[in-house]
Amino acid sequence: MYTELNSILSSTPDSFTQGEFILVSDRQSDASFLIHHFLSFYLRARCRVCFLGLVQSFSHYNAVSQRLGVSLAQAKEKGQLIFLEGLTESLSFLIPQETSTESQAMDFLRDPTVSLRHLYEFIRTSVSSSGGGGEGGAEEWGPPVLMVDDLSVLLSLGVSTGAVLDFSHYCHATVCSQLQGNMVMLVRCSEEEEVDDGDDEGSERLLRGLTHRCSLTLHVQGLPTGYCRDIHGQVEVCWRRRQGDAQNTQRKLFQYKVNDKGASFFARGTSSAVL
Amino acid sequence: MLSELLQGADTGGFLIIQDSTNCSGQHLLTSFISAVLNRDEFVHVLGFEISEEELRDGLKGSPTQRLHFHNGFTDPLGWTNHPAFTVHQFNLEELTHIVKQTSQLKPATLIINSLSWILRHVSPSAVCKTLQQLKKGGAVRTIIGLLHADMHQKGTVGSVCHLASSVITVAPGMKADEAVAKITKRSKSGKVMQDEEIFNIKEDLTVIVQSKPSQTGSKQPDPEEQEMDPTANLTFNLRLSDTEREAKEKLALPFMFSKEKKTALLHSSPGSGRILYEPDANDDYDQEDPDDDLDV
Known part of the structure; x- marks a missing residue:
């Protein structure tokens, strides 16, 4: 958790806006430090977090979070964190073993033309089961x-942009609107600035759809x-x-530097190396 | 022209609010809903992108008893087995049915939030057909739809916009609370009018049209361009005050030849010294070559 970013977004683990959909995107850069920020932020805020880690293994996220002072394993x-490890999950789905209980969440791997409905259902059951808590003496999240x-x-993996947009719509409706929770999604853009308009599929269109x-x-x-x-x-x-009278989007640009255990954000041209 | 459209003069109209990621048209759409509600007309909202709570929350202060929300937000594709309104119900029969259910007598206004959602799941030709039938059908007085233009191919946007009687394209304005609306309006006679207006939306959803940028399209200079004025922050003074100018004009510069100076130089006053020169024999003065003595 980077306190500087918290003050930019004017949120603290004790008080943050609920029902927000935060879109993190990157181009020719790596925005995963923001994912680690939000993960540790929401864990500290005692939220019940459902994390879809499709890029890295659990131990990677755990190692980074440890540096930020949060233990994912704990x-x-x-029961505060529900972690879907995409890498092992997809492997066990494609090479089924007798011992493992096969989940339907990754069934789009077999046939990318089907919707991400089962993945959504996995998320819905994991986020809405927060009240009960299977184990005795479960804490309230x-x-x-x-x-x-x-x-x-x-x-x-072959899923169409439309299917991903549908998936995120359902997640938005369930998590942000129905349960008044928050949602953070990362989208990576291709290196080129903008492909031609005719290109129907792709991360650009996904990014635009989610930005709306x-x-x-x-x-x-x-x-x-x-x-x-x-x-x-x-x-x-x-x-x-919409905030107050400003009906349009409000933009701010910062430069950043990621350190070993944090990140510093500063206005353009005010890096300590420059001044 | 924007306020005319808000008053909703003509029936059978189809209005499209076009937006992009730079500037959302959602607030303008809410203003339109509020304007229709304030005229005591029935409003049916096909909500795919906004939940009913959020919409009603945004419409605080407007009479919402004539507002009917058809919930396509929570389950638009029927994934959870009890959908309220799915995107596949977007056809003439279903829509006429749900509109007639509640407002039997007066034709209602249909709000589509958003057309982009429908266009992602229904083919553009089917959407256009349904929209055209709705326009002619009579059950619906006006259709107002939101369209995210940058989500679709240009051809799709074009064909949907051809059906519309008015298209409002919103773009970000100069200031944070302003937006620019480019309006194309086709009247029934076939005349096409285009206009560009700067507006902002107040807390109570009333639209204030600020000014009309001139028709020639001479836009206000960019703020960056204004900043580029090189004479803005000089350490010295570029202009003269009147007294300074007077003083400057009074000053005689050394190279200037006034009359007094000339006479003083030519006719020396009596009593001052004069130089008399009488060439002696050594002075070999050659008229032809006066510079003979110089070693050149």
Whole structure:
């Protein structure tokens, strides 16, 4: 959890807006540090988190979170974190073993033309079962949070953009609207700025479709001037929800540097290496 | 022209609000709903992108008893087995049925939020056909639809917009609370009018049209361009005050030849010294070559 980012977004683990859909995207850069931020943020906020880790293994996320002061393994044991490890899950789905209980969540792998309905149903049952808690003396958790790292992997696996948009619509309706929880999704854009209009499928269209629906976007880009040792890139924060009289989107641009145990955000040109 | 459209003068109209990721048309659509509700007309909302609570929350202050929400938000594809309204119900029979159910006498206004959602699941030709039938059908007085133009191919956007009697394209304005609306309106006689207006939406959803940018399209200079004025932050003064100018004009510069200076130089005053020169024999003065003595 990066406190500087918290003050930019004016949220703390004790008080944050509920029902928000946060879209994290990157182009020619890596936005996964924001995913780690939000993961540790919501775990500290005592939310029940459902994490769809399609890119890395659980131990990777655990190792990074440990540095940020949150133990994923503990959270998982307590039932606070529900972690769908896409890598092992898909392997056990494609090479079924007798011992493993096969879940339907990844069934789009067999036939990418089907919708992501089973994946959604997995999420719905895991986020809405928060009240009861199977184990005795289960702790009470806050509003549910769904995190996806990242949606573009689904595109690479052959799922159409429309199907991913439908999936995120259902997640939005269930998590943000019905349960008043939050949702964080990461989308990676292709390296090229913009493909031609005729290109129907692709991460650009996915990003546009999700941007229309979200309440906050964090877009991470590399520096337009190229590589720099002291500034890792810039992040554009954009509030899309109506705030007071400002009906349009409100944008702010920051440059950032990711450190070992945190990240610093500063206004353009005010890096400590420059001043 | 925007306020005319909000008043909803003509029946049988089909209005499209086109937006992009830069500027959302959702608020303008809510303003339109509020304007229709304030005229005591029935409103049917096909809501795919916004939940009923969120819509009613946004419409606080407007009379919502004539608002009928058809929930396509929670389950638009029938994944959870009890869908309220699915995207596949978007056809003439179903729509006429649900509209007639509640407002028997007066034709109602149909709000589609959004057309993009439907176009993702129903073929464009089927959508156009349904829209055309609805326009002619009589059950619906006006259709207002939101369309995310950057989500579709240009051809699809074009063919849907051809059906519309008015198209409002919203774009971000200069200031944070302003937006620009480009309006194309086709009247029944076939005349096409185009206009561009800057508007903002107040807390109570009333639309304030601020000004009309001139027809020639001379836009206000970009804020960046204004900042580029090189004389803005100089450390010295570029302009003169009147007294400064007077003083400057009074000053005689050394190279300027006034009359006094000339006479002073030519006619020396009596009593001052004069130089008399009488060439002696050594002075070999050659009229032809006065510079003979110089070693050139």
